[in-house]
Amino acid sequence: MKDYIDERLDGLKLNECWDVHAHLLGVGDSNSGIYIKPPKGLSKPKEQIRQNLFKYFTKSTISPTDYSYLEYFGSCATEAFPGFKSLAFAFTAFHDSDGQPQQHLSDFIIPNEWSKFAAQKFNSLLYVASIHPNAENAIELLQQAKNDGAVAIKWLPCAHNINPSDKKYIPFYETLKKLKLPLITHAGSEHAVQGSQFDQSLGNPLHLRLPLECGVTVIVAHCATDGFDFDFEESHTQVPSYNLFARLMETKEYEGHIYADISATPQINRAKWLPQLLQREDWHHKLLNGSDYPLPAIPILFSLRWLATNGLISEKDVWKLNQIKKTNPLLFDFLLKRSLQYKGHKFSNQVFETRRIFDYENSN
Numbered sequence: 001m002k003d004y005i006d007e008r009l010d011g012l013k014l015n016e017c018w019d020v021h022a023h024l025l026g027v028g029d030s031n032s033g034i035y036i037k038p039p040k041g042l043s044k045p046k047e048q049i050r051q052n053l054f055k056y057f058t059k060s061t062i063s064p065t066d067y068s069y070l071e072y073f074g075s076c077a078t079e080a081f082p083g084f085k086s087l088a089f090a091f092t093a094f095h096d097s098d099g100q101p102q103q104h105l106s107d108f109i110i111p112n113e114w115s116k117f118a119a120q121k122f123n124s125l126l127y128v129a130s131i132h133p134n135a136e137n138a139i140e141l142l143q144q145a146k147n148d149g150a151v152a153i154k155w156l157p158c159a160h161n162i163n164p165s166d167k168k169y170i171p172f173y174e175t176l177k178k179l180k181l182p183l184i185t186h187a188g189s190e191h192a193v194q195g196s197q198f199d200q201s202l203g204n205p206l207h208l209r210l211p212l213e214c215g216v217t218v219i220v221a222h223c224a225t226d227g228f229d230f231d232f233e234e235s236h237t238q239v240p241s242y243n244l245f246a247r248l249m250e251t252k253e254y255e256g257h258i259y260a261d262i263s264a265t266p267q268i269n270r271a272k273w274l275p276q277l278l279q280r281e282d283w284h285h286k287l288l289n290g291s292d293y294p295l296p297a298i299p300i301l302f303s304l305r306w307l308a309t310n311g312l313i314s315e316k317d318v319w320k321l322n323q324i325k326k327t328n329p330l331l332f333d334f335l336l337k338r339s340l341q342y343k344g345h346k347f348s349n350q351v352f353e354t355r356r357i358f359d360y361e362n363s364n
């Protein structure tokens with residue numbers, strides 16, 4: 001197995017390999033402010049599924065806790081390979097238009113302090129704050145996050161109730177630019193987090209023109225590979241969100257500011273776009289590897305068989321990756337991305353050596 005891993009890592013500057021998209025989660029038992037929507041209204045079997053999922057994320061046979069989730073995530077990152085680090089996302093609350101956090105409309109909340117704590121506890125985890133631009137002290141919070149070592153800011157517009165194209169956010173964007181804090185923001189449909197209040201249209205990639213025009217470094221999560229959005233610029237019809245994302249990637253003025261993460265792209269609901277992403281070698285300097293942890297720990301989301309049948313990985317990969325998945329879902333995800341190929345095209349090393357985007361002073 002070691003030979004296989006070495007072969008897949010060959011040629012990479014390992015210290016530069018940062019996973020740009022991973023989630024902290026919890027059950028809310030640590031008094032840290034972690035919140036997860038109570039199972040009220042969920043039928044018993046569904047709650048059972050939720051409990052079982054958490055056991056995957058914590059590898060524990062006893063009841064999962066906030067700490068056991070963090071321990072397992074942190075140790076997977078540490079043990080993946082020397083130099084590997086994961087960005088560990090905080091996740092702010094749904095905020096109303098007055099800037100008030102609404103816990104009852106949020107699926108889950110991970111306070112910035114918890115991400116900061118995770119990064120202090122594990123060398124292999126990095127602090128990523130999640131700050132709502134409607135919060136009355138949003139600008140101060142950005143400054144604070146930067147001082148505390150945050151390497152980026154995370155949004156999921158439909159879950160947080162943010163329309164990125166709202167002009168009132170210009171001062172927020174100017175601050176992000178000044179502080180050199182990249183904005184990692186979801187685009188396209190969202191299924192993992194869902195609430196009745198969610199407006200999926202907030203994930204329309206075209207809304208990201210405003211932060212891009214303000215000079216913010218924007219990282220479009222998952223290359224918008226899921227869902228459809230209304231093309232209000234050209235065709236005035238619903239089109240795959242990916243097509244609108246591609247339009248942004250093709251906009252010359254955004255070069256140097258626009259990036260996209262390939263997290264979750266091998267999942268069954270997104271994998272159909274992989275041949276395009278692998279073949280777009282002219283994009284590879286703007287594509288960044290991410291795991292979307294804990295999703296790689298969930299067996300049903302990936303079909304290695306489907307990837308092999310479609311010529312995206314080899315039979316040998318199926319066998320080896322299935323073994324690695326049992327012990328380290330983060331390493332599994334990384335090696336899967338390294339194995340992907342389509343008609344001789346692979347993701348270039350730059351896709352994996354992502355530290356340069358966040359740690360421009362120390363990366364090489």
Ligand SMILES: [Zn+2]
Binds near residue numbers: 021023292
């Ligand atoms: Zn995610």
